[in-house]
Amino acid sequence: MSVSTASPPAGTKASFFERLSQSRNGLGLLFMLPAALFLLCFLTYPLGLGVWLGFTDTMIGRPGIFIGLENYEYLWHDRVFWMSVFNTVVYTAVASVLKFVLGLWLAIILNEHLPFKTFFRAIILLPWVVPTVLSALAFWWIYDSQFSIISFVLMKAGLISAPINFLGDPTNARLSVIAANVWRGIPFVAISLLAGLQTIPASLHEAAALDGATSWQRFRSITLPLLTPIIAVVMTFSVLFTFTDFQLIYVLTKGGPVNATHLMATLSFQRGIPGGALGEGAAIAVAMVPFLLAAILFSFFGLQRRRWQQGGSD
Amino acid sequence: MASVDIVDVRKYFGAHPVIKGVDVQIEDGEFVILVGPSGCGKSTLLRMIAGLEHISGGEIRIGDRVVNDVPPKDRDIAMVFQNYALYPHMTVADNMAFSLKLKGASRSEIEDRVKPAAAILGLSAYLDRFPRQLSGGQRQRVAMGRAIVRDPQVFLFDEPLSNLDAKLRVSMRTEIKSLHQRLTTTTIYVTHDQIEAMTMADKIVVMQDGRIEQIGAPLELYDRPDNLFVAGFIGSPAMNMLHGRVDSADPSRFVTRDGVVLPLGRPRPDLTGRDLVYGMRPEAIQLGGSVSIQVDVIEPTGSESQVIGRLGAAEIACVFRERVSVRPGEMMPVSIDPAATHLFDAADGRRITAA
Ligand SMILES: Nc1ncnc2c1ncn2[C@@H]1O[C@H](COP(=O)(O)OP(=O)(O)O)[C@@H](O)[C@H]1O
Ligand SMILES: [Mg+2]
Numbered sequence: 318m319s320v321s322t323a324s325p326p327a328g329t330k331a332s333f334f335e336r337l338s339q340s341r342n343g344l345g346l347l348f349m350l351p352a353a354l355f356l357l358c359f360l361t362y363p364l365g366l367g368v369w370l371g372f373t374d375t376m377i378g379r380p381g382i383f384i385g386l387e388n389y390e391y392l393w394h395d396r397v398f399w400m401s402v403f404n405t406v407v408y409t410a411v412a413s414v415l416k417f418v419l420g421l422w423l424a425i426i427l428n429e430h431l432p433f434k435t436f437f438r439a440i441i442l443l444p445w446v447v448p449t450v451l452s453a454l455a456f457w458w459i460y461d462s463q464f465s466i467i468s469f470v471l472m473k474a475g476l477i478s479a480p481i482n483f484l485g486d487p488t489n490a491r492l493s494v495i496a497a498n499v500w501r502g503i504p505f506v507a508i509s510l511l512a513g514l515q516t517i518p519a520s521l522h523e524a525a526a527l528d529g530a531t532s533w534q535r536f537r538s539i540t541l542p543l544l545t546p547i548i549a550v551v552m553t554f555s556v557l558f559t560f561t562d563f564q565l566i567y568v569l570t571k572g573g574p575v576n577a578t579h580l581m582a583t584l585s586f587q588r589g590i591p592g593g594a595l596g597e598g599a600a601i602a603v604a605m606v607p608f609l610l611a612a613i614l615f616s617f618f619g620l621q622r623r624r625w626q627q628g629g630s631d
Numbered sequence: 632m633a634s635v636d637i638v639d640v641r642k643y644f645g646a647h648p649v650i651k652g653v654d655v656q657i658e659d660g661e662f663v664i665l666v667g668p669s670g671c672g673k674s675t676l677l678r679m680i681a682g683l684e685h686i687s688g689g690e691i692r693i694g695d696r697v698v699n700d701v702p703p704k705d706r707d708i709a710m711v712f713q714n715y716a717l718y719p720h721m722t723v724a725d726n727m728a729f730s731l732k733l734k735g736a737s738r739s740e741i742e743d744r745v746k747p748a749a750a751i752l753g754l755s756a757y758l759d760r761f762p763r764q765l766s767g768g769q770r771q772r773v774a775m776g777r778a779i780v781r782d783p784q785v786f787l788f789d790e791p792l793s794n795l796d797a798k799l800r801v802s803m804r805t806e807i808k809s810l811h812q813r814l815t816t817t818t819i820y821v822t823h824d825q826i827e828a829m830t831m832a833d834k835i836v837v838m839q840d841g842r843i844e845q846i847g848a849p850l851e852l853y854d855r856p857d858n859l860f861v862a863g864f865i866g867s868p869a870m871n872m873l874h875g876r877v878d879s880a881d882p883s884r885f886v887t888r889d890g891v892v893l894p895l896g897r898p899r900p901d902l903t904g905r906d907l908v909y910g911m912r913p914e915a916i917q918l919g920g921s922v923s924i925q926v927d928v929i930e931p932t933g934s935e936s937q938v939i940g941r942l943g944a945a946e947i948a949c950v951f952r953e954r955v956s957v958r959p960g961e962m963m964p965v966s967i968d969p970a971a972t973h974l975f976d977a978a979d980g981r982r983i984t985a986a
Contacts, residue, residue: 520716523683528730528781529704538729542720625720625761 370599377593388600397576398601401584405608407491408580409559412498416555417548419499420506425540427507428514438511445504453568456497460484460569484570487577494578497565502558506551513547514540546626549619556612560605581605632817633694633784634659635680641688642675642841649675651841652689657834660815662808666828667838668864673821676838677787680819681710693784709778710787713794715770717762717777723749724758727776748779751810768799775807779814786811788820792827804830825865829853837861859980862910862973868937868948870910874977879903885974889943893922894969902974902983910973913937913950920966924949926957938963 337343371388375381392398427438444452459466460483468480483493517540525535563582566572572579572587579587581601589598635657642650650672657663665673678684680691682703691698698706709730718726727748728741736744749755752772762770771791778786791807792800808831811818822828828835829849837844837852837860844864845857856862862870875887882900885893885907893909916924924940924947931937931954938949940963949965957963974983 518714518716520712520714521718523681523703524710524712524716524777525718525729526683526703527681527706527708527710528777529733530729531704534733539718623720625763 367599368603370596371603373596375595375599377590377595381596384596388597389604391597392600392604397579398584398604400576401572401579401581401601402604404491404578405560405580405582405605408495408498408562408578409556412495412502412559413552413556415495415499416502416506416559417552420503420551421510421548423503423507424510424514425536427511438508441507442504444501445508449501449564450568452501453497453565456493456500456565457569460493460497485574487574490570490574490578494566494569497569498559498562501565502555505558506555509551510544510547513544513551517543545619546623549616553612553616553619557609560608560612632659632815634692635785635817635819636692637676637680637689638692639689640676640679640686640691642672642679642684643687649841650679650687653838653841653843655836655843655846657817657819660817662811662818662820662831662833663836664820664822664828664832664834665836665838666822666825666864667844669823671838672841673823673838674789677710677789677819677821680785681708681787682706707783708785708787709781709783710789711771711774711778711791713790715762715774715794717770717773719762722759722761723754723765723773723776726762726773727780729777730781744780744782745776748776751779751813752776767795768803771795771803775810779810782816784817786816786818786820788818790822791820792822793824800827807831826867829865835865837864839864855982856910856973857982859908859910859975862975862982866912868913868950870912870973871916871942871945871947872975873909873942873945874906875909876905876907877902885909887943887945889945891922891943893972894967895974896969896972899974906977907983908975908977908980910975911967912971913948915968915971916947916949916951916965917968918951918953918955918963918965920964922967923962923964926959926961926963928959929955929957 337347370381372383372385373381374384374387423441427434427441431437458464462482462485463480465480465483467483468477471477472480482489484490521539521543522535525539530538561582562580563586566578566580566583567586570578572583576584581604585598585601585605587598588601589595592598635655637653637655637657640650640653641648653676655663665676667673675684679686680693682698682701686699693706693708718729721729724745727745731741731744745758746755749758752775754769754772754776757765757769757773762773765773771794774791788807792803795803804827807820820827820831832849834846835849835852836846839860845852845861847855852861852865856865856870859872863872873885873887873891873893875885875891875893877895877899878884878886878892881898882903883895883898885895887893887909893911922942924938924942926938926940927946928939929936930939936951936953936955938951938955938957940947940949955963975981976983
């Protein structure tokens, strides 16, 4: 030892544990070890395997060999793949915007003094607690080409003459699955934003009202800025959920008609499992990663404490 | 600037009455303090003036305009909240300029208003800070700055000093008062602290349980409280109160329940036989005399001496300008200035005026 530390003359082994138990960092590392191992096994391994598979020509029942970027080259020239990318982006963008706008609107309504407020707040969670497969099946009936309740009502009202072909027409099918996704995703956004709204003290709105703000100006200059940190979290999650959506599409359309509603997740499954091309399926899944990373980065910057949030307590 | 008239105003929360018919006339430029124990409805009344609570009955006029149905933003009043209600995401300058921006004032105009207000309040160095980066006292000033910049008809304050420490509270008291002398804007100020009320107000409104007990200048309330509640609420240490009757044999004497004899200003044969309360301020008691007090505690503050003792069974507080040399347990002879005493009816608590 060149640096003379005040180490006790006792055996180095004892002093190692002693020092470990005194050291904040050492202890922290020790306590994090189980969690780190857990993450390594159950997160990194499957992810790593997926990435590896993407570089092979593995088929179901046949171990593959490393083929470099061949899968990606093939996908680059695959119109169906690009269609699924386009679909995923449109699906995520439109559904997320709708979920945000409608969810915020609902949250604001629920934040007012309504009769039966708690009842409505409970009701609003229903779409979220119903298992997706179940609600997807319900939508399947709602969108049925012959027995759709929507078509039935509109026909009775004399607004249309023939049933709407919800899932058979590419544009209709896209709109229909987006609507179903929005319906399912709104509760999460609304309830989270409601929680955010409730952290804004009523006196701020009162002060702004006395300062001469109309209700729209209060929303713009008080509610929205104070809600941005929560909006950033909620919308990041919402975008991640929507981008990786699988169940709804798979139950409603299986990607049809003519791939019009195929998302990257459903296409990946389609090619990998029923199609048997595990390597290619994995490559499609890996292609989702850059998009997801972008969303996460966005949230990372969105989540940073703003300057006004720093400093002492309120 | 404007006068404020509150005429028979009532407030119900559901079926529960909180303000039970209140009348106050506030002159243009006056500094009026609403004072009363916690929960008596002071904030509710203030919030009705601001337009933040619906008025269940009666009428509120600002200037000569009835404002019952005028929304808060059109009442031209500024309010300082107990928790300050500063916009956390705006700098001090933006907090103060918010109302002007809403009105569409130009940048130079905003600057012309915010800069001097900040200077008056000693905030010039903090204009770029956010509320979280300020101390409690500075936040309090920003809240006042936001009100001053508005140049409103009326200032409303809801317990603005209650979140500050004792020392700061005293200095802010002076500051608010001198600010009012400078701006002469009509001000309505709510507090539960009678010292704040006594030291700052032109006019005090004492409230209890949704009703007004008395309205008057600070010393008026101190010298001539209308009833036992005001007598006990205003002044610290509180007025000493002794139950008893006027002596029927000698109506210039008051005899307490314990048989202690106290002097009356003049004979009151008209009051014999009635249950009364005899009130005397702690400083109405002088050293030396025919009444003896059993001393319990002595609290010298330097400038004066407080003595807590017992007269019969009743607890008595005395304040002497001079230093006293008694010890706990001893008897202390005192006299009472009969001119500085008060009589109240024990049944309804009302002051008994000279008949
Ligand atoms: N929004 C409300 N709903 C029901 N009761 C209320 C409401 N606001 C105040 N109160 C009641 O009105 C009374 C007076 O309240 P407040 O004006 O805040 O008292 P103070 O400011 O004098 O302490 C209290 O009993 C309080 O519980
Ligand atoms: Mg209050």
